[in-house]
Amino acid sequence: MFTLLSHTSVLAKARVARMAGLLMLISALQGCAVATVIAVTAGATMVADRRSFSKQIDDQRIEFNAHNELNKQKALAKNTNLHVISINGTVLVVGQAPNSYLRDLAIKTIQDVPNIVTIHNQIRISSTTAITTQSNDIWLTSKVKSALLASSEVNAKDVKVVTENSEVFLLGLVTREEANIVVEITRNINGVSRVIKAFEYI
Structure with missing residues (x-):
C-alpha cells in the first residue's frame, strides 16, 4: 500500500508540475513575470491540498458557476452582498440580504449547480457591510x-x-x-x- 500511495503521489506531483510548467511557458511568452510566480505558487498549493486535483477543479467551477448564476438575478446582484466558497463540494454561502425572500432566492438559484454536495446557508438578514x-x-x-x-x-x-x-x-x-x-x-x-x-x- 505504501508503494502504491507513493507512486500516486509522485504522479500527482508530476501532473501539477507539468501544468505549472505550461503556465510558466505561456506567461513567459506573454512577458508576464507575475503570472509565472502565480503559476509556481498555485502548483505547490495544489500538491499540498488534501482534495484530489479533480476536486480542486470542481470547486473552482462550482464557485464560478454559482457567482455567475447569482449575478444573473438582478435583484440579488443589486441588493445583496454574497460570497460562495466551495471545498470538496461543501458550499458555504455568506453575506447579507435585506430580506428572507432574497436570502432564499439566492440558495434556490445555486442549488442546482453541478457537483454541489451540501450547502451551508449563512446569509444574514441585514444591510450590506461597510x-x-x-x-x-x-x-x-x-x-x-x-x-x-x-x-x-x-x-x-x-x-x-x-x-x-x-x-x-x-x-x-x-x-x-x-x-x-x-x-x-x-x-x-x-x-x-x-x-x-x-x-x-x-
Whole structure:
C-alpha cells in the first residue's frame, strides 16, 4: 500500500508540475513575470491540498458557476452582498440580504449547480457591510491564519478561513481532533464574534 500511495503521489506531483510548467511557458511568452510566480505558487498549493486535483477543479467551477448564476438575478446582484466558497463540494454561502425572500432566492438559484454536495446557508438578514467592516474582516482572517500557522498541532493549509462581519467560518478536510483545535485557536482571537464550522471530516 505504501508503494502504491507513493507512486500516486509522485504522479500527482508530476501532473501539477507539468501544468505549472505550461503556465510558466505561456506567461513567459506573454512577458508576464507575475503570472509565472502565480503559476509556481498555485502548483505547490495544489500538491499540498488534501482534495484530489479533480476536486480542486470542481470547486473552482462550482464557485464560478454559482457567482455567475447569482449575478444573473438582478435583484440579488443589486441588493445583496454574497460570497460562495466551495471545498470538496461543501458550499458555504455568506453575506447579507435585506430580506428572507432574497436570502432564499439566492440558495434556490445555486442549488442546482453541478457537483454541489451540501450547502451551508449563512446569509444574514441585514444591510450590506461597510468598507470599514470589510477591511476589519480581512484583518481578522489574517490574524486567524497567522495563529493557525503558528500552531504545531494543525496544518493551516488544510483550513479555509472566511470572515464576514466578524463571524469566522471554517472549512476544509480535517479530522475531528484537528477541527476542535482550530476552533479553539480561532475563538480566542480578539475581535472574533462567532465561530461557525463547515468542515468535512476525514
